[in-house]
Amino acid sequence: MNLKQLFFGILLSVNFAGFSQNANKEVLFTIDDKPYYTDEFKRVYNKNIDLVKDESQKDLNQYLDLFVGYKLKINKAYKLGLQEGQAYQSELKSYRGQLSKNYLTDSKVTEELIQEAYGRSLKEIKAAHILFLVDENATPADTLKAYKKAVEVREKAVKGEDFGQLALQYSEDPSAKENKGELGYFSAFRMVYPFESAAYNTKKGGVSEIVKTRFGYHIIKVEDVRKNRGELTVAHIMILKPQAKTTEELAAAKNTIQDIYKKLQQGESFESLAKQFSQDKSSAGKGGVMNRFGSGELSSEEFEDVAFSLKNPNDYSTPIESVFGWHIVKLVEKHPVKTLDEMKADLDVKIRKDERSRLIMNSMTEKLKKKYSIKKNDKVYALTAKAVNDKFYVGEWSVPTDVKLNANLVTIDGKMFSGTDFLNFLNSQQKSENTIKPIAKLVEAKYQQFVDQKLNEHYNENLEGEFPEFAAVMDEYRDGLLLFDLMEKEIWEKAKTDTIGLQKFYEGHKQNYMWGNRIDAVVLSTTNKDFAKKAQKLLKQGKTADQIKEQMNIKDAVNVMSNAGVFDENSDALPKSIERKNGISDVIKEGEYYFVVQINKHLPAAPKTLEEAKGKVINDYQQFLEEKWVGDLKNEFKVRVNQPVFESVKSEMKS
Known part of the structure; x- marks a missing residue:
């Protein structure tokens, strides 16, 4: 942990749940006529009281003096223009981006998706599917044709025709020729979300309704449902199948794995044998240890089943054959399914990267549409839409310079966006895949994306006004960044580099370093x-x-x-x-x-000599410089404490 991390770890230990907004705030003191209020003083005092080890700092008179000193330093930082620094602005923007994430999504929908994903993760589905390819932006005619074909084949499957043969005959998934549509076992997040949902909502032995994904239409046959077996860490020794696969070469490879197995039975080290003989280059050097895995994550169901059948650490299997070669598998560690609390953070991250995130974003956008007024100027929209032509599809369209397009296109919560704003947005989208036709329909879809984006941006920009606790944390971080830069500039670096001042301070305080x-x-x-x-x-x-x-x-x-x-x-x-x-x-x-x-x-x-006590001397010298500096700041700025209000605050907080 570096100095800045430690500094903010102490400064920003805000508990959102414990935050309360005091509507009856009064001016506690002013610095050059700038007011500072009682609500902030009380909140910061109550937040930090348990962190303070020096009992004198719990005294409200002493704490007010510290608080005034803190605000004086912030005023000095602004006076020096430290808030204009590029590094400061960049770090503040980055922090706000991280903090705002908790406010920019629908927490209720997110929680529901976490609960759903965890529930699904407790089970593993074995399924097969038949795919009918449809491009996401296919014409209605092509989409209908694929759907009708899916309906026809699904009826055959429901009536009991062999699903594997149907997959072999009709599926447009290239792998179906090899596996007859078989997907093996999988759990949550292993398939695209609509496919996953259809599989989990279909009973064992049943055929799903037709489900649409970005790949096309699917029919799913659920063959088995079992409890999640958790994850494993295993080691293995592998002898690859020879490329020529002649009878002699296959027999030699098989004899090699059998000889290794005999050595294991004679008590030789699995790790040593793996390093010497295993032909899996990614794991041999580690004694055969593979990356942790769960069901469906390897390319061999035979390997997984043998691995999961091992009971105790260090148990190993007899030689088994996979499509890749022969293996001896040793169990290193079993990792049972985690609890919801243990998985929650990981599930949240996965959901934000998954198609599920669209549900959260869409839910949030719908809420914002109800929250803010949106007024579209139809005349300006018609004029703007005409400015876009088919050159857009090949990336050759450019934003026209017609001044009429600068007129207001849409107003969101009183904030206006022109037709040119929208066309510039369109231009930024020109390099992405745009297959919706005709152009008028594409412009209509892009307009809705534009409005949704501006809605969310407007909400983000106004988080401080929407959430007092967000504003408070941002104020503290903003001031904390400035204070860190100021203290480094005025105190910390000086104490380290001012050798004459440090020596003089040490000479005057030798009795403290014995x-x-x-x-x-x-x-x-x-x-x-x-x-x-x-x-x-x-x-x-x-x-x-x-x-x-x-x-x-x-x-x-x-x-x-x-x-x-x-x-x-x-x-x-x-x-x-x-x-x-x-x-x-x-x-x-x-x-x-x-x-x-x-x-x-x-x-x-x-x-002690200065060298022997240097760390402590530097620390004390920094404190000495800071106290002197704050005294100078009190002369540089005009501070006025509203004493009657402070006495009222003391009475309230003591009671």
Whole structure:
């Protein structure tokens, strides 16, 4: 965590649920006639009270002084123009974008989708499908033709005709020729949302209604429904099927996997054998360990079924065959399905990336249409629509310069957008796929997108007015960013680089940076009493700690440890019962350890050097500079506290 993260971690610990807006706010104080109100003071005090360790700062008189000092610094930052900095503006915009996400979606719909996705994730569906391809923007005639064909084939499936054969005969999914429409098992988020919903809403053994996705029309046969098996981490040893696939080569590959299996049964290491023999290059170097997976995520159902059949960690399978080759699978860890609370954040992220997000956006847009007035100027729209021609489809259309198009096209909550605004929006869309025809229909669809976008932008721009807690957090972050930049410029960097000032401050406050009584000693420790006695004997012979360790720590065994240096006399590195006298101690037992200590000399209490105390000195010097600086700010700006109002606030908060 860097300094800025720590700074804002303390500054912005706002609890939205605990926020309340006080309508009866009064002016508490002014800085150069700019008012600051009681509601903000009380909110910030109550928010920070549990974080304050210094009891004096809980005193309301003391806290008001700190709060005024904080606002003085912000005024100074604005006076210096720090709010105009590009880095400041960029970071503030980025933070607002992150914070606004919670307000720009329909939370009720999001929660419903999370609940739905979690419920579905508890089950796995095995299904097959038949696809009739339809482009998203196909003509009505082509769409109807595909739909009628789907209806005809679905009737055959419902009457009991073999679904696999129907898929082989009618499906326009290229893979159907290989798999007869079989999709294996899948769970939530594995298929596009409309397909997933149709599958989960169809009973086992049943045939779904015809479902439309961006690929076309589907008929789905649900073959099985089972509980989600969770996820696995496994390792495997793989021998690939030879490309030529001659009888001799296949037999040799199969014999290799059988030989590896025999080695495992003889007690050889799975990890070592995987590194030596496995032909899966992505996992061999890791002892065969594969990425964690769930049902339907691998290309081999046979492999998955064997992996999920293993009961205990380190259990391994007999050799199995897949389309890729032969495998021996070892279970590393089972990962059961998580609880809703554990999955909630991950589900939320997946929903925002999935087609489901359109449901949330559409729901929010519909709410905004009811919230804000929208007035369309039909005459300007007709004029604007005529300005768009078929060149748009090939990217050769350009925005006309007709001044009449600058007239107001649509008004959203009192904010006007011209025909030119809409045409510029259209121009930005020209490179995307535009297949809706004729051009008038395309312009109509784009106009609705334009209005929806402007609706959401208007709402976003006015979040501070809609949500007091959002405005409060943004005010704090805005001020916090400025304060960080200001403090870095005026205090922190100065304290680090002003060597003369730092030395002078240290000289004037040496008494605050003192060593206690210390002991220069060598401490030897071991868990074996005989080793401790031997170490003591070697110390008495004049051996150094390094020589003792070299002599006693043999054959990779660490029999004795050493710790040498200057210790505070109450240091935990020293045994508690040691006599404080120079020389070599007796063997001392404390807990599981035996100690021998050689005390070389005692050092009395003395001031630390600047280098020894530098961190603490810099910190104190920063505080000294800040206090002096705030005093200067009080002279630079005119501060007036409304004392009667403050007394009223104190009475209210104490009660």
